[in-house]
Amino acid sequence: MKRLGPLDLYRHLPKTNCGECGEKTCMAFASQIIERTVKLTDCPYLKGSHLEALIKMTSPAVRQVVFGKKSPVKIGGEDVLYRHELTYFNETAIAIDVDDRMTDDELLERVAYVTNFSHERIGQELTLQAVAIKNVSQDPAVFAECVQKVAAKTDKALIVCSFLPESLEAALSVCDDNPLLYAATKDTWEQVGGLAMKYDCPVVAFADNNLSELKSVVHALQSMGLKDIAVDPGIHPENLSATVNEFVEIRRVSMNEDDTMNCPIIGIPAACTNPMEEVMSAALMIDRFADLLIFHTTDMYAVLPVITLRQNIYTDPRRPVSVDAGLRTFGTPTKESPLLATTNFALTYYTVASDIESSGLNAYLLVFDTEGLGVEASVAGGQLDAYKAKEAIEKTQVKDVVSHKKIIIPGMAARISGELEQISGWEVLVGPRDSSGIPEFLNKRWN
Amino acid sequence: MDIERLLKVLGDAEELELENVDILAEELELVMTSVPRPQLPVRVGYKDLSFEKPLEEFPGGVSVVRFGNTSQDGGTRSHSVFVGGEKTMPFYRFEAENPYNPVVAFDVFDMPIGLAKPVKIHYQEVMEDPAEWAKLCVDKYGADMVTIHLISTDPTIKDTPVSEAVKTVEEVLQAVKVPIIIGGSGNPDKDPEVLEKAAEAAEGERVMLNSASLNLDYKRVAKAAMDYGHVVLSWTQLDINDQKTLNRHLFGMGVQKEDMLIDPTTAALGYGLEYSFSIMERMRLAALKGDKDLQCPIASGTTNAWGAREAWMKESPVEGETWGDRMKRGPLWEAVSALSLALAGCDMFMMMCPTSVALFKEMISQLTGDPDMRPASTWLMGVGQ
Numbered sequence A: 001m002k003r004l005g006p007l008d009l010y011r012h013l014p015k016t017n018c019g020e021c022g023e024k025t026c027m028a029f030a031s032q033i034i035e036r037t038v039k040l041t042d043c044p045y046l047k048g049s050h051l052e053a054l055i056k057m058t059s060p061a062v063r064q065v066v067f068g069k070k071s072p073v074k075i076g077g078e079d080v081l082y083r084h085e086l087t088y089f090n091e092t093a094i095a096i097d098v099d100d101r102m103t104d105d106e107l108l109e110r111v112a113y114v115t116n117f118s119h120e121r122i123g124q125e126l127t128l129q130a131v132a133i134k135n136v137s138q139d140p141a142v143f144a145e146c147v148q149k150v151a152a153k154t155d156k157a158l159i160v161c162s163f164l165p166e167s168l169e170a171a172l173s174v175c176d177d178n179p180l181l182y183a184a185t186k187d188t189w190e191q192v193g194g195l196a197m198k199y200d201c202p203v204v205a206f207a208d209n210n211l212s213e214l215k216s217v218v219h220a221l222q223s224m225g226l227k228d229i230a231v232d233p234g235i236h237p238e239n240l241s242a243t244v245n246e247f248v249e250i251r252r253v254s255m256n257e258d259d260t261m262n263c264p265i266i267g268i269p270a271a272c273t274n275p276m277e278e279v280m281s282a283a284l285m286i287d288r289f290a291d292l293l294i295f296h297t298t299d300m301y302a303v304l305p306v307i308t309l310r311q312n313i314y315t316d317p318r319r320p321v322s323v324d325a326g327l328r329t330f331g332t333p334t335k336e337s338p339l340l341a342t343t344n345f346a347l348t349y350y351t352v353a354s355d356i357e358s359s360g361l362n363a364y365l366l367v368f369d370t371e372g373l374g375v376e377a378s379v380a381g382g383q384l385d386a387y388k389a390k391e392a393i394e395k396t397q398v399k400d401v402v403s404h405k406k407i408i409i410p411g412m413a414a415r416i417s418g419e420l421e422q423i424s425g426w427e428v429l430v431g432p433r434d435s436s437g438i439p440e441f442l443n444k445r446w447n
Numbered sequence B: 001m002d003i004e005r006l007l008k009v010l011g012d013a014e015e016l017e018l019e020n021v022d023i024l025a026e027e028l029e030l031v032m033t034s035v036p037r038p039q040l041p042v043r044v045g046y047k048d049l050s051f052e053k054p055l056e057e058f059p060g061g062v063s064v065v066r067f068g069n070t071s072q073d074g075g076t077r078s079h080s081v082f083v084g085g086e087k088t089m090p091f092y093r094f095e096a097e098n099p100y101n102p103v104v105a106f107d108v109f110d111m112p113i114g115l116a117k118p119v120k121i122h123y124q125e126v127m128e129d130p131a132e133w134a135k136l137c138v139d140k141y142g143a144d145m146v147t148i149h150l151i152s153t154d155p156t157i158k159d160t161p162v163s164e165a166v167k168t169v170e171e172v173l174q175a176v177k178v179p180i181i182i183g184g185s186g187n188p189d190k191d192p193e194v195l196e197k198a199a200e201a202a203e204g205e206r207v208m209l210n211s212a213s214l215n216l217d218y219k220r221v222a223k224a225a226m227d228y229g230h231v232v233l234s235w236t237q238l239d240i241n242d243q244k245t246l247n248r249h250l251f252g253m254g255v256q257k258e259d260m261l262i263d264p265t266t267a268a269l270g271y272g273l274e275y276s277f278s279i280m281e282r283m284r285l286a287a288l289k290g291d292k293d294l295q296c297p298i299a300s301g302t303t304n305a306w307g308a309r310e311a312w313m314k315e316s317p318v319e320g321e322t323w324g325d326r327m328k329r330g331p332l333w334e335a336v337s338a339l340s341l342a343l344a345g346c347d348m349f350m351m352m353c354p355t356s357v358a359l360f361k362e363m364i365s366q367l368t369g370d371p372d373m374r375p376a377s378t379w380l381m382g383v384g385q
């Protein structure tokens, strides 16, 4: 597997520590390159074939492909098969499909949906990345008109989808935002590849359930000088075993330094015939290496689990599981402000914190050291009990901070309330089971 | 040695052979990365290439665990259920066929509990009667197995006496013929006794005891499993090293890997699922690579997915925001969690919502079967939704 360390790279740097790249030393520069926070071209002394060779050496196992000029979407660029081996870099991009047979109302409504979509989850803004336009009419003129309408209404990146090269050409004549071209096949690679060259667009290679053919198409496109190629091995919503096996095979050869098939992978849950199955296939593809999904259903019950799973899988696993224990303040609390408590599992903490912040409350939050476990788990596992809670109350000297002697513990920790009251002498209120209920709880129970 | 000079010499070398070299250093790290030269241009054209399957061979594997004894083995179950035996990662069929499919055990509780609406509608008639509840899961929803959770035994809940809990287990064993799992209340002081007595009452049936963990007297639980011929669940909390430690203790007591499942805790989708996902993936890869501490099938309390607010809440608590139909959203939450963990290596799923189970099982049947397919290009022709 291809995994460079800073030392591997350092050997090929000037080693003068001149600092012109903005890093103090060449070694520091090498580390930042590995972390992808700086570019090789930031060092003015790397030139010509040496620079090119280093770029190749440091390029990720899966090539990164970018489409869209106004809102660029990066796909691929991964260095590992499994997230725990390092981290994933570019989260699975999600495109919503439209087609050139839709009424204007439906078309523009779907385009607006993608453009305006924003969902805040635990301090992160989750969005959709692109619109995939299908040439269902099979008519180049109809397709071009549709692409033009979409392009006029959104800055999101576009994927133009047709197996007819004439349709793709018509689309490109009205859209200069570097859309992703879908797709080049065994029969059309030369024409579609030619369009990709002419308009400088990335292109998708497609072959139906035949990886040798897919590799041949990619190779043919590469032979023309194209580099930005993604692959679709054919999605079979009625046989996802074929799909997932092909995804895994492609991603594994990328890790084995195959320089033809090291392409980002496209999955098309939109091919499913019902929304529930579509969500399940999308989940499967996110878990198994898809870099871009084309999705159809826009109901929130279907989109929410998909973007939530993506948020989970693409979280950097090197991020700490816990936050520091201790007393936090929100807003500008006084001595009379409520005292809430939670655990130091990062996710629990950020969920609670964002609920308190978004409701604009002035409050104290006592963060227990539960060894990075959530409320339910730490109560079950004994990392949070009445004695540990009492210890935290004493250690933070919160009695000097608030004038009351009341603490609100999470609803899931109700089990410890009686004992905590006895041993600490504090009045223990059992709060809501979910921190979204805090404002309402305070309204009712906090004078 | 002049390292700089050596590196310079090596920089251009593709291969290096050391002869008659004595290495004095305790540890010598040779990093050999040659700088690749830019490729020569290829001739433009289509060439039929062949894709070589990137096969890996794993030296290790996962044990097979059997649940349930039939009359042949001295029990009263209608059939046994098997999990484990993997030789490769789940559903990597291009590499090898794993022998058994994931199994779903439905959760049944010994007292009525609070449930989200999409789950409750299926069980509200039977919540007072665990035997009826178990029967419904098997007869109507096709449960492979059933877990009876003796939560009412918790002194802070109902403090149901052990003798009564044992009766509940017996009733469930009467009511259903599938293999069962017996769960405690999570109270570390009482669980060992509850599980010991339940194990005794279920002798010969080959149930699973849920669970042995580091925060209770796991030796008593493991010993009960061994004494009465049951399987034991080794449960830890999102820490792979704890899991290895506990497993080693249990193996050290004489528990066989054919008699044990491991459960590193399931965090809900959106609330740490990635921890469970990666721990399971790491555990399974380690097992395949030969780590003897982890070569047991993996179990998940997938029902935990319902702890996510997006699963159980009727609607978003944020003003003006909608989360869509809860009757679909909730079941998807549990089903997506199950599917993700199945891909990471999980073998057994303790679940609750019949809709979730149906969605999950449909995926499993696709991932393990060979259904016919229509041409993939049809999605672009407007066929689909």
Ligand code: SF4
Pocket: A013, A014, A015, A016, A017, A018, A019, A020, A021, A022, A023, A024, A025, A026, A029, A042, A043, A044, A045
């Ligand atoms: S600019 Fe180049 S030579 Fe100077 S410190 Fe940075 S990497 Fe080293």
